[in-house]
Amino acid sequence: MGETAAPTALDGLRVLDFCRLGFGSQATMILGCLGAEVIRIESTTRPDPIRVMPPFVPEPGETGQGFGGATLAQAQKQQSPNRGGIFYKYNTGGKRSIAVDARNPAGLDLLRRLVAVSDVVTESFAAGTLGRWGLDYDTLKELRPDVIYVSMCGYGHVGPDSHYVTMGPTAQALTGLTHLVGLPDREPAGWSFSYLDHVGGYLGAYGVLAALAHRRATGEGQHVDVSQLEPATALGGPLVLDRSVNGRSSRRAGFPPGNRRGGAPQGAYRALGDDRWVVISCSTEAHWLAFVAALGHPAWTDDARFATLAARIEHADELDRLVETWTETRDRYEVMETMQRVGVPAGAVQDAADRVERDPQLAARHHFTRLASTEVGELPLEGVPFELSVTPPDTGGAIHRGPPDLDEDRDYVLGEVLGLPDDEIAVLVGSGALQ
C-alpha cells in the first residue's frame, strides 16, 4: 500500500453476507478484494463450521493438527472460533464480522435495518432458510427496493431436487468433473479437494457483478440463483456437445486419457527425490526438436518409433519410460529450467510448501499477502489472481486486514454503519440479539 490509497473497483458497494463454509465465502472474498465492504452475519452459538474445523492455526511454537483429526463437537469444545485454518482461505478481503441471532426479534429487526443500507445480500444456506427467518426475497425488496440478492446453494432455489444438498465432491461427481480425472480404464481418481467450492464462488461473484451492471443500467435489483452444478457443466462443455450432436458419451474405453493431451512426450515424470515429479509437455514438432537438443541428442531419440508426432503418440508408453530415465536422476526444477530455456512447456509438480517457500513467480507477483488477524496474528493469505492497473485489488480489502475474529466488528457495524447511539446498543446487548 502506497502513501496515497488507490481507488478500488467496487468502492462504496456494501455486501451483507450470510455465507458459511467455502462456496459462498469464496464469492464474497473476491468482492472484498475488489474493495466492497463485506459484513459477515455470524452466530456465536452455531459458528461457521470452518471457523472451528481443523487444521487449526497453531499457537506460536506449536504444530497444528491436520484436517480430519477431530470431530466438530470436539473442536467446538476445545478450540477458539478464530483458529480454524480453512476460514483463513475463504474470508480475506477485509471482511467484517458481527454476531446476530436472527431468531431473536430484536436480532431480526437489526438484520432488516442492515438490509436497508446494503447493496447486496449473499447467503449459502439450504433453499428456504432465509425465508423461514422472515428474510425472503420479497421482504428484502421491501426493505431495499433495488437489492441484489444472490443465493448460493447446492441445487439452487428452484427445481424438483432443490432440497438436495452438495459439498464439493458431490457436485464434482454429478457434473462430470470427477470422471475427468483418471488413468484410462481405471476407476476415476477424481479431485482430492473441493474444486467446485471455488468455481461456484467465482460464478457467485460473477452473478453479483452482472446484477450490479443491470442495476446500474435500469435501477432494478434481482434475485440471482446460483447452484453448485450449473457453474461446472460448462467446464466439460465440448463433451456435452459430443453427446448432443454426435450421440457419443465419454463413458467409454480409454477415456479420460490421464495426462495425455494429444502430444508426446507429455505427462508427469519422476524426478530426483521422494515422490517428486516434473511435467514435460511436447505438443508440436518444434517442442520435440528442442527437447531432443536439450537432452544432447541421446541415441534413443533417433529411433524410428519417435520420428513423427503420430509415431511418438503411438509409442508414447515406450517414450515415457525413456524420458523418465533422464528425468529421474535430476531435480524437478532443474528439468523445468532446462526445458524452459529452449521453449518446451515444463513445470515442477509443486505442493503447497513449494508454492509458499520456493515458487519465485508467486513471490514476485505478491501472490501471498501477509495480513494480520486479531487472535492468530499474521498469515500469508491468497486473494485474486490478477492485477488491475488503476484499482489494484487488496487481499485485505479496503481495511487491509486479515479475516475477522468472530463478532469482531460489532461496534463498527452498529455505531458507524447504522449510527446507533450507545444506549440503543446497550439495549440490543441486553436483549440477547447479539450472539
Place this chain on the structure above:
Amino acid sequence: MTGALDGVKVVELVDEPVEYCGRLLAGLGAEVVKIEPPEGAASRHAGPYVEGRDGDLDASLDFWHFNVGKRSVVVDDDETARRVCAAADVVIHTLGSSRAAARGLDHESLSAGSSGLVSCVITPFGLTGPWADYAADDLVLMALGGSMAVCGYGTDDPPLACWGDQAWLTAATYGAIAVLAALDFRARTGQGQLIDVSAHQASASMTEWHVMTYLCTGSPMARFRHPTVTARDGKQVAALIPDFLGPHVFTHFLAMLEADGVAGPLADPAFEDPRHRARGYGELMAATQRLADRHDGEELFRLGQEAGLPWGVIRTPDETLDDRHLRARGHFVEIDGVTHVGAPIVANGSPFRFDRPPPRLGEHTREVLDQLEQPT
C-alpha cells in the same frame, strides 16, 4: 428483459484456451467480436468434431462450446486488428508485453484515443515476474499450481490433471469477473484500465485449504483418491458422511441404513458418540458399501439425498443432459437445433442467454469492418 451487458462491445483476440471469458460476457448480452487469423482460432483445430467432419474448421465442438454467441472476423493485419480493438469497450487478449507492444495491441497504444478502454490480458504467468516469458499449457499450469500434486491414485501412480484446461478456465472466469468490476468502475469514473490475469496464480489459488494445511501443520497434503462406494450396477458414488456438520448427519444416515436392513454394528448405541464414530469410520464406510450393493448408482445417490446426505453418483459431463433438475431449470438451451450448455447462473432480471450460434470462420468479417467505416 435486457442482458446485463447490453451495448457493451468486447473484442477477443486469444490464442490460449481462454475463450470461456468471452463466452461469459456474451451470455450477459455483450457484443463479442472474435478476431481470428485466416487459418482460424486454435480451438477450431481441436476436437471433438461433428461426426464425419473431422478437421472442418466450422465443425469443432470445442470451438462451438466456447464461442457460441460471438461473431467471427478474420483479420490478417495488425492495423485492422488495432482499429477493431480501438472501437471496443473491452479487449481480451493473450499476448505478453513484448508481443502486444510489437503489434500495437498493448493497453497504452490501444487506449491512446479512449481512456475508457478495459484491456483484459490473460497469460500463463502474468505480465511480470521471472517466469513471465515461460511456456505453459494447462498440464504445466496444473503442475505448478498444485492440483496435480494431490490428485491421483497415490504415490505409486503419477500426479494427475483433470481433462479439459481447468487452470485456463479458472483464469478465464477470473478474467470475466475482473472485466465486470472494471466496467463498474468505468461507469462511475469514465476510466478504463489494464487487467493482468495470471493463469498460474489462478491455478495456485484453487486448491482449497491446502496452503493453510501446510502453514498450520508444516506438512503439505498427500495425494489420494477421493473415496467412493461401488453401486450394484458398477457405478461409483461419492457417499459423503460429513459428521462435522452436526449430529443430524449420523441420525439420518442410520435411519436410511435401518430402512434397508443393513445398519449392522452401527445400531450399537456407542456410535451415537461422535468420538466413537470418528474412530470407527471404517464401519460407516462398510455399511455404506452394504447399502450400495443393493442399489444402482442413480438410485443410491437419490436415496442418500432424500435422507439429507450430500451424495452424488459419478456421471460423465454428457450425462448431465439427462438430469431432471437441470432440465427443469432450463439449463440446456437449443440454438439452431443444437443443444448447448446454457446459463451458469439463474438471473431472471437480466437472463443469461446466447443470441447467435457459434460463428463460421470469418462469418462476420464484412459486417464488422463495414461498421467501423460508419460514422458513429
